[in-house]
Amino acid sequence: MTDNSPLPVGAFTFVLHGAGGDLAKRKIIPALAHLAKSGYFSAESRIIFAQRETLSPEQALAQVDAFLKAAGDEAARESIPALLPYLHTLQVVLGTPESCRAMANAVAGSPEPVVHYAALPSSRFIDLINCIPTVRDPEKLRLVLEKPLGFNAKESALIEEAVAAKLDESQVYRIDHYLGKQAVQNMLALRLGNRIFEPLLTREHVAYVQITVAEDLGVEDRAGFYEHAGALRDMVQSHILQLLAIVAMEPPVSLEANSLRDEKLKVLRSLKVPQITGVPEIVVGQYGEGYVKGQAVPKYRNEKGVAANSTTETYVSFRTEVQTWRWAGVPFLVRTGKRMPRRFAEIVIQFRDVPKPLFEPVGGQWVGNQLVIHLQPEDKLELKLLAKTPGERERLKPVSLDLDFFNTWRIPVRDAYERLITDILRGRLGLFLRRDEVQTQWQFVDRILNDLKSHGMEPVPYTSGTYGPSSATAMALRAGALWSEDGL
Numbered sequence: 001m002t003d004n005s006p007l008p009v010g011a012f013t014f015v016l017h018g019a020g021g022d023l024a025k026r027k028i029i030p031a032l033a034h035l036a037k038s039g040y041f042s043a044e045s046r047i048i049f050a051q052r053e054t055l056s057p058e059q060a061l062a063q064v065d066a067f068l069k070a071a072g073d074e075a076a077r078e079s080i081p082a083l084l085p086y087l088h089t090l091q092v093v094l095g096t097p098e099s100c101r102a103m104a105n106a107v108a109g110s111p112e113p114v115v116h117y118a119a120l121p122s123s124r125f126i127d128l129i130n131c132i133p134t135v136r137d138p139e140k141l142r143l144v145l146e147k148p149l150g151f152n153a154k155e156s157a158l159i160e161e162a163v164a165a166k167l168d169e170s171q172v173y174r175i176d177h178y179l180g181k182q183a184v185q186n187m188l189a190l191r192l193g194n195r196i197f198e199p200l201l202t203r204e205h206v207a208y209v210q211i212t213v214a215e216d217l218g219v220e221d222r223a224g225f226y227e228h229a230g231a232l233r234d235m236v237q238s239h240i241l242q243l244l245a246i247v248a249m250e251p252p253v254s255l256e257a258n259s260l261r262d263e264k265l266k267v268l269r270s271l272k273v274p275q276i277t278g279v280p281e282i283v284v285g286q287y288g289e290g291y292v293k294g295q296a297v298p299k300y301r302n303e304k305g306v307a308a309n310s311t312t313e314t315y316v317s318f319r320t321e322v323q324t325w326r327w328a329g330v331p332f333l334v335r336t337g338k339r340m341p342r343r344f345a346e347i348v349i350q351f352r353d354v355p356k357p358l359f360e361p362v363g364g365q366w367v368g369n370q371l372v373i374h375l376q377p378e379d380k381l382e383l384k385l386l387a388k389t390p391g392e393r394e395r396l397k398p399v400s401l402d403l404d405f406f407n408t409w410r411i412p413v414r415d416a417y418e419r420l421i422t423d424i425l426r427g428r429l430g431l432f433l434r435r436d437e438v439q440t441q442w443q444f445v446d447r448i449l450n451d452l453k454s455h456g457m458e459p460v461p462y463t464s465g466t467y468g469p470s471s472a473t474a475m476a477l478r479a480g481a482l483w484s485e486d487g488l
Helices: 022-037 057-071 074-086 097-107 122-131 153-164 182-192 223-248 257-269 405-409 416-426 435-454 470-478
Strands: 013-017 046-051 087-091 114-118 141-145 172-174 206-214 282-292 295-297 315-320 332-337 344-351 370-376 380-388 395-404 460-464
Touching (some): 013 022, 013 097, 022 057, 022 416, 046 074, 057 074, 087 097, 097 122, 114 122, 122 141, 141 153, 182 223, 182 370, 182 380, 206 223, 223 332, 282 435, 282 470, 315 470
Parallel strands (some): 013 114, 206 332, 282 460
Antiparallel strands (some): 206 344, 282 295, 282 315, 315 332, 380 395
16 A cells, blocks of 8 residues: 555545535535545545535536536546535525524534535635534534635634634634645655754755745636735735745644644744835735736736726735744745746745855856745755766756655645645644634734835736736845746
């Protein structure tokens, strides 16, 4: 048996709220279907699609299949029929007593734990929570909350108070699907399972760290959400701050969930808010017209559902610092944006140069040693070293040592949602966020948003198909850094 062989989970009931939404159809349902097809689910398990429409199981799966067909995801379509033996449907309009009763009847006598998965706008979370019984036992009831939890620290706190009135912390799974990626988990393994790297991840050896989450798509059909959110709330508050915390945290005393969360929380609480005045440490942008992959694309303000005078940021980059003994003074450069040349996400740890260069660089410059964690489109680790070129001249050229997970293990890398769903069903909390982490992340982002507003700093336009405003490159240079596409 390989590590990727199915380890079936016990019987369960999985209620997917918002089953008719894009997130459910694009990510969650395909993950459930592939797990079912791969043999993870016992015959007694039940999956309930809860949504506004009245549909039979066959009709619900037909809708998912049509969605995936339109998206061109043929691989996901192949697994969808595997859900049918487990599937039930429930027509629910949250916020009504009738729906609460229908939900209770639907799960009565079903296998435990009963998992309520909220693939819903956060504005509907409290309506769902009000329908959940007060059962303080993770073996009986679990709740999964998708990001964002509210749109600021105040809204998030109201949701958390409603949750705490019904459930214990051990029953709540706040999901960030980036933490389910193989490369993120291997970042922990790289640090905590190998002695060679951990002593080097300090201010004495690291020049800077950069985190990029770039998207080549625009707002698409999410304008209603995105106009209210923007890049800071959508990406920084969740994915990016969690990635930063994993890179910068101290080794935990164990891999138990609260040990990991305690160390991440220390990082989040130590983050320096980027300054707006003087020499700014933040750049916000909004995409204009341009070309992406050879196709002409409109500017953000011309997208359907976007206000003609919108000041929503579709790009943000900033410099922060982790103000601890390990990292004090090391720039952490963060950026995320839409309509960039390609879709990719990566963490680059740039090591300092040798004290006295003895070799000549080929091409006149180099960026020294780097550890690169590639998160998408591929999960892999890359260590960039300098090696002597063939011949008599004493010259160095960058070479890479790659750990491509698929080519190394010769087995498919599991989708992030598949990993996280199986962890939910097994009661493993390590890859999920704790309440105080979410609150601290919101406090950090709220500070930035309030500072931007109070200083009247609006997004600067950038051409679609580029890596954002040129001022972001200047900001990185002031920190002694190069973005990955600018380095050699």
